Amino acid sequence: MKINIDGFVLSVIAVIGIAYIFPQWGVPGSKIPIDTISTIGVSLIFFFYGLKLSPEKLNSGIKNWKLHLLVQASTFVIFPLLVLLFRPLVQNQEQEIIWLAFFFLAALPSTVSSSVVMVSIAKGNIPAAIFNASISGIIGVLVTPLWMGLFVQNAQSDFDFTDIYTKLIVQIILPVIVGFLLQRFLGEMAQRYGKQLTLFDKSIILLIIYKSFAESFAGNVFSSVSILDIVLLLFAVVILFYTVFLLTGFLALKMRFDLEDRITAQFCGTKKSLVHGTVFSKILFSNMASIGIILLPLMLFHATQLLIISVVASKMSRNASID
Known part of the structure; x- marks a missing residue:
């Protein structure tokens, strides 16, 4: 069986390599305003996300409340x-950072595009997948900081809920609301240029990943992380x-649940x-030198979920065709 490696995963690996070789572009004091670019880029990502939220598709998937409850309970x-x-x-402190990184991964919302695509391939409940994947990101803006606030305060003394939620509202919630309100006017255009918008999204994410790892490499944060540690994290x-x-x-x-709903719940x-x-x-x-380590389990999970779910979805699709 041929396994295709996701191009974005390869891009992430390449960006980490660039951050290792050229960390000076992403550290504080760099002439390249990565923070400003990424902040504006994040707001645009969620503005376009709001543009692509179709009220019709959300309404068609909203009635299956038991499925939604299971998906969101699993996620959060x-x-x-x-x-x-x-x-x-x-x-010890090193184990604290690794555990915190895994807890951060666990507290995050579900992904949108790949969830819907994989559910579609496996012949699952697509409207419910669209609803759950879309609403998950909105719930995550509220729930993820609450989960993390229970433990981040021990590792970061200036953790401030007011400041964090202000940033989340300004950079994420407001752009989503504005995009959603403009969906009837610009939604068709957002769908038409979906590939270009996805490329923009990924470019901003790669930029944030570069800066995170550049700062960690510059601070020699990964000096205690070995290849065996990476293998154990992957396991x-x-x-x-x-x-x-x-x-x-x-x-x-x-x-x-019937088969379609079970597929959607699991995916x-x-x-x-x-x-x-x-x-x-x-x-x-934002003020932690070990932010690269915080992101490491998430990136390993991202690659793993794409690989495993794509294989499972393809198998389910073949079985459905045989039936």
């Missing part, structure tokens, strides 16, 4: 609680993914958004 409750179980095992990420995937599938069976409830993760990290951990 099951994931964090699983990682929270390992909190007592933390023994932990795979275990976390499969645990939630199987648990969500089990709960969907217990709730007597949407196990995804985590790299877009939201990089944006939130920029706001939540």
Whole structure:
């Protein structure tokens, strides 16, 4: 079976390599205004996100409340609680940062585009996938900082909910609302230029990733991280993914979902958004030197979820065709 490696994953790896070789462009005092560019870019990402929110498609998927409840519970409750179980095992500051990185991953909302695409390939409930993936990002703006606020204050003394929510409202909520209000006028154009907007989104995310890792490399944060550590992190990420995937599938069976809804529950409830993760990290951990490490499990999870779900979706699609 041929496995296609996602081009964006390769781009992330390349950007990390550039950050390692040329960290000087992303550190404070650089002549390149990466912070300003990324801040404006983030607002535009969520403005375009609002433009692409179709009221009709959201309304068609809103009625299946049991499915929505399971997906959002998996995303914002099951994931964090699983990682929270390992909190007592933390023994030192290095382990604290790694655990915090996994908890940040667990508290993030679901991704939109890949969730809907994979549900479509696997013959799942597409309107429900669109609704859940879309609403997840909005819920995440409120819930993710609340989860992180329970623990980030120990690692970052200037963690301020008022400042964080102000930034989230200005950079994310307001652009989404403006985009949604203009959807009837510009929504068709946003759909027409969807590929170009996706390229813009990914470019801004790559820019934020570069800056995060450039600062970490410049501060020698990764000096204590070995290849074995990366392998162990990848193993932990795979275990976390499969645990939630199987648990969500089990709960969907217990709730007597049909096959389409089970597919949607498992695919949407196990995804985590790299877009939201990089944006939130920029706001939540702006003064932490170890922000590169904070993003590491998320990027490993992103690559893992794309690989595993694409294989599972293709298999389900073939089985559906045979039936």
